[in-house]
Amino acid sequence: MTRGSPYAPHTDAETKEMLAAVGAESEEDLFDIPEAVRFDGEFGIEARRERDVRREIATTLAKNDDLTEFLGRGHHSHYVPSLVDDLSRRSEFLTSYTQYQPEITQGFLQVLFEYQSMLVELTGLPVANCSMYDDATALAEAARLAGRARRVSGERVLVPEILREGKRRVLDNYVAGTDLDVETYPMDDGTVDIDALEAQVDEDVAMVYAENPTVRGSIEPRLAEIGDISDDSGALFCLGTDIVALALLEEPASVGADVVVGEADALGMPTSYGMGLGLFATREEFLRQVPGRLVGASEDAADKRAYTLTLQTREQHIRKERATSNICTNQAWVALRTAMHAAYLGPSGLVDLAKRCVTDAESLAAELDGLKGVRAPVHDGHHFREFVVHVDQPAKAIASDLEAEGFAVHVVGEHRLQVCVTDLNASKTDALVSAFEEVL
Amino acid sequence: MTRGSPYAPHTDAETKEMLAAVGAESEEDLFDIPEAVRFDGEFGIEARRERDVRREIATTLAKNDDLTEFLGRGHHSHYVPSLVDDLSRRSEFLTSYTQYQPEITQGFLQVLFEYQSMLVELTGLPVANCSMYDDATALAEAARLAGRARRVSGERVLVPEILREGKRRVLDNYVAGTDLDVETYPMDDGTVDIDALEAQVDEDVAMVYAENPTVRGSIEPRLAEIGDISDDSGALFCLGTDIVALALLEEPASVGADVVVGEADALGMPTSYGMGLGLFATREEFLRQVPGRLVGASEDAADKRAYTLTLQTREQHIRKERATSNICTNQAWVALRTAMHAAYLGPSGLVDLAKRCVTDAESLAAELDGLKGVRAPVHDGHHFREFVVHVDQPAKAIASDLEAEGFAVHVVGEHRLQVCVTDLNASKTDALVSAFEEVL
Amino acid sequence: VYEPLLSEKNSTRVEIDEEDSPLPDDLTRDSVELPELSEPELARHYTRLSQMNWSVETGPYPLGSCTMKYNPSFTEDVAADPNAAIHPDRSARSSQGTLELLSDLQDYLGRIGGMDAVTLQPPAGAAGEFAGILVAKAYHEANGNDRSEVIVPASAHGTNFATAAMAGYDVVELPSGEDGRVDVEALDAAVSEDTAALMLTNPNTVGLFERDIVEIAEMVHDAGGLLYYDGANLNALLGRGRPGDMGFDIMHYNVHKTFATPHGGGGPGAGPVGVVEELAEFLPSPHVRERGGSYELYEPERSVGKVHGYAGNWLVLVKAYAYIARLGDEGLADASAKAVLNANYLAEQVDLEVPYGPFHHEFAATAGERDAADVAKRMLDYGVHPPTTKWPEFVPEAMLTEPTEVENRDSLDDLARAFNESLADSEEELEDAPSRTAARRIDQASAARNPRLSWHALDAEEE
């Protein structure tokens, strides 16, 4: 074989014949690059054998400490059944492109249609797209949609004062090119201060954003009121949530949500350093304002049901600068995995998993609350997966000591930690409590 | 869902309806088992969730020490490219059955046909079957073939005095039900003592078995003479080898081998506690005496080339007690993996790999030979992958000390170790030499 | 759909020259000629071939006596654990994890079969039979009691006959009784002091439980013989009957049938063998046991020796262990219940006579006037895999059907429809079948008459 790319199949003889066929003497002849900008240096990257690359990366990644993570705050994982890995890795799914030729990509299209359908069921809203990058970009796109589709003349986007920094900063960038302004509204004991919000909302508000559960894990008790307040002023109500919470908590449609955004990668993906799956669902009314791809049902020439990407005139490759978003490549394969995981759980499994997110968090909070110098949860009310913990000692020091014991938790204030429990670490909660005792 | 098997899809309602359809009141009604032998106890095996089983087995297996193995003696591994894992795990291959309906199993049949073809090329013999369990059973089947097909009236099967115990014991069992007797012939400095063999061979010898390389890794220098001696007396010459050695060492057909047996799992499989892939090839003359499955080319009703299991009248499901063997389930999927790995290497890669088996063993032997109190290789001549090492100190103690240093080697005599090097441990030979220095 | 052979894509001859070879010329071959292809080409080759292959994950696979269950994908992950990748010649001390898992699996299988000791060495069911019969033989020999015959029902798997013959026994074939079961009188006539063993499948190969098993066991035991259980149909009995409780002395388990390890297109399987206490000392070597909290390998006192060069198909055993642990008592029992329910339900929907019953996990329908093999080929046109045909032989034009527990009612209804529509089709359509598959009916006679077993043979033919 030739040296060079192991993935280029050409033999030397074949290369020669092909060069002859195109009338070139060498591969270099085919490059029409002016001398001035021709690169004749080297990258200095040495080629390695497959096994050596595997060994090298394994060695590098092994430098990540082996911690039991009690981390959440928007990036959550549950146990992913082997089935999902096995089936999603099938090359027909994994190595396919966007379905621009639907006749030979019905398989992927159907999975995406099923993914959309699951989100329609869970949100109660009739339109869900194929995916956004993550919760942060989904929220940001929602704000832009509110800007385009607004029913009022306002420019204000209201978000809770307690919001993950990453979300806020993405939102800021996405609205920077518009006339929208982001403002915060106050929270009270971890959930929305309804009165304060009501006072803040006026007819110049384009969108009100609230989360359920909040980034601190609190379940929002007065969602419908937020919906009403938004509706009364003509603002869009955008609700942030995640795919597991949707299975148990109030249905977004029933509380008046106009757009639902959030993370769907809590199903289908291992913990993956923040790699996400932005869910995006909305009312029929905003269908033509939706960013990203949509799969619709149709018929083929033999009148059989078939699926296809649809309403593409919203998208950048057709509408260019008037597109609803610049998104092109999305998180399709993650959506496929999430759909598989959700299908694996079924409604019973999904609801059970969501219930455990409540009960496991409650139990762990109660146990931690029993420790001297610890109070948990800091906020009243119900929690989903995670909660804030008050520690009398400096939170940073405690977190650092816990890390030395093999546990990772969030530091969210001078004396505040945040702890997240799922089925992946639930068997280690006793060990975590012991570690707390150790380091206090 | 119902409790019970997670892989039985029945809902409770469905079960009820199905029972009604068959006129039974309960599942128990369907069992026609006399009271006297009905089992109403429990196995006492607790069902576990998927993730818990995975964790439990991972924990158990982690009790295997993390050793760098310099082990061989018939169970060899080379680096298996990821491609092989990925493609062989495709469920269409992995979860299929024997190809009794060839019209819908052309894919697997073709892979097996290609596997056979590769072995035909490597052995030079025109008939190779789909697989035996391992080298030991392949040798044993060869002896039985020699017994059935013998050209002489003899009952003696000659095997080298240096033979892996496992092979010998399987052979003994396989011939126990026949009139064959197994005898050994002497070796000289690790390879066949030709004169002694010649003296031992007579017209009552049904088969002469020799290995190349031998279990000690020696390359047999006078194979053609063994072939001639066998041929002259009318005995079958059975040669034991492995799929990688075949790519470099003398072609079996060219030295007069009538049957070739050995291990093919040195390609395609990780080290797997002795799980094997018996290769079996022979001359046209013995075609109808071959044990196991054969895939042949044919045509379908549209005259297109197609593949099918063939000459099944040799097999147990048709011929019953007159079958050539009782083998039914074989190692088909391992053969598929081996074929994939061989195809991945191609002839260049295969030959290169085989050459490394010679040079890496030579270098390591030379390095060990440089140590005080160590002599390697013990046998003169050329070696393939492995060689015997003389140590002045007791071999068991040295091996045990090496194990404590993280290395596994064979003990093959009071003062003899055996060491095997492949691409998997070649990068650790310096560390092995250092460990030897440490423990000597 | 046609995928060229690798050799039709490329054929490259690599010469082995003395100058760049580490060996002298007389120790090496001259050259090797094989396909030299790149990774993308191979990926496509095998992906396409896989798509030309039926499998459990493609659809129903109701092959009677083959027990094509769903193979949980997590068991593959478990077996791929790098810590499972160890060499069999390691010291016991350094391989405690493997030994523990083997020991635990021995224990599980013993409980499931009602056996006192279990070897995991046999690499397949037939190898298990061979090991089991070797044990029987060693037992009789140890008693100074050479026996020459093994009795096998006519309806038994071919392996039973072949195994007994392989071990040097004369096979005494027992005709099936009128009810499809062992004819006890015939057995009485066959049993003698020459009887080393009776090999029995229970439920038998048409799914019938041998109701007279207690009497049968007594007859064999009284004559000094042993009772061997062929575990091929164990999926019918889990949690409801144990061979050990029925008087069987030796049994093998087909883990790729009962415990859902994948069939892999014909293997690898594993055929562990269980025996009663009295026979434990004859089991193959080495055997695994626990002593004082650690695990060791040892040779049973009167071991029959070996039936595999090492320890059998280890990775398959890991998968079997994982399956058993996942299901537990309740899951195993439910698997059998649903397997039996499915067979009964399906038989009810199929327009064919089922001459023998009550059956359990499988039933032998008869195609009557139709050719069972033709009906099967026609079923391919309806998008399902057909049952085993023309076997067992005492059922005329048998269609031995075993849906297993993994089908649901819809899929059984689909299967029944495929049966019934095929049966309703004309003789011509049947003979012409399959007509909707990528490959049409394949000429088996020509393949056997003119064996072309390699691409070399095809090349030679073309020249």
Place this chain on the structure above:
Amino acid sequence: VYEPLLSEKNSTRVEIDEEDSPLPDDLTRDSVELPELSEPELARHYTRLSQMNWSVETGPYPLGSCTMKYNPSFTEDVAADPNAAIHPDRSARSSQGTLELLSDLQDYLGRIGGMDAVTLQPPAGAAGEFAGILVAKAYHEANGNDRSEVIVPASAHGTNFATAAMAGYDVVELPSGEDGRVDVEALDAAVSEDTAALMLTNPNTVGLFERDIVEIAEMVHDAGGLLYYDGANLNALLGRGRPGDMGFDIMHYNVHKTFATPHGGGGPGAGPVGVVEELAEFLPSPHVRERGGSYELYEPERSVGKVHGYAGNWLVLVKAYAYIARLGDEGLADASAKAVLNANYLAEQVDLEVPYGPFHHEFAATAGERDAADVAKRMLDYGVHPPTTKWPEFVPEAMLTEPTEVENRDSLDDLARAFNESLADSEEELEDAPSRTAARRIDQASAARNPRLSWHALDAEEE
């Protein structure tokens, strides 16, 4: 071939009752109705669906501008390393492995593109464009130099236009020159002190190298603007030209194009952004750097902030790193050489005019009197995936074809045959195409006219 929807197989409503809920009724929904299916049913569902999907491992995928290369399977294993599965909020101290790999990848990409600093945060090419344009904007603002326009050639990817607009810029569209490249005079007219940046793909979307790139860069730079490189076509240049050397200030890399991470049916990708030294302080936060042997995260001094909630598509980046490490200098250069050779060879075999050249890794043929989309549909009947059609718009009935380096001559000849036979077919056959695929031509207009975006919508329609 038709596979029912999950919802057509089962639909189960689970009620959430206060009594067995851990939450009060007013915090929960009433019920959830979804398919409840077993693992074997799901395995079959998705296996069948997968077989209804074209992919790189099925066959050629010559979509122009999409760069559908072979995705080495070992990169999947690498990304599945349990040590890669960490949370982004971990301390830097406990995630040194991840940070080291990210740092090394930043370094590799910098060398390959000739850029001084690289952020890996953007989760896709379009997100990379957005990050890059935000950097440009921040740079101008930092210089007290607000600019309002971004210039984009008419032939550019739609994302360029959309991105510029999204960042609040007016888009100035530059018509293509007669030779298919940037019209330098038109550019001269367009560039002004309002020009924030010129976005350019090079080679451009018909595969032509912008020969005047040095002059173009000077013009833009002289006006105080920045030059942005759209990395979609970088697979044409590896080892032969670097955007940094051509005067580009900002570029994004499409790792799922150039570095062979799988497209996954539309994503996830990753769109790292490289910049020259002067712009490094504006890169997104956090950025990774090495300090005294350990790795840390920090916020660049004038960072534009974030374009992704966390660190982008980490697992995709791991695969890209693995690919680059596997190929090295020589492999990367060879990949481009073969990609360009393949495009040239294929164009030679196709009976279509290719109006612009010399092209590199892709060429825009024109279907002339035929409808390019119909020709593409007909190509499906010949068993290949067609090229991108009707784009870029300045080529009439364009068939933008990019075979990439992974095809060999045989497969290119097959592709050419599919082109040529389709072109030779009658207008009627084209309009009726595809006729040999499982699904026939799908009515896109009806899908848009009557949007049915969920199984709920289908159910509603049926009622």
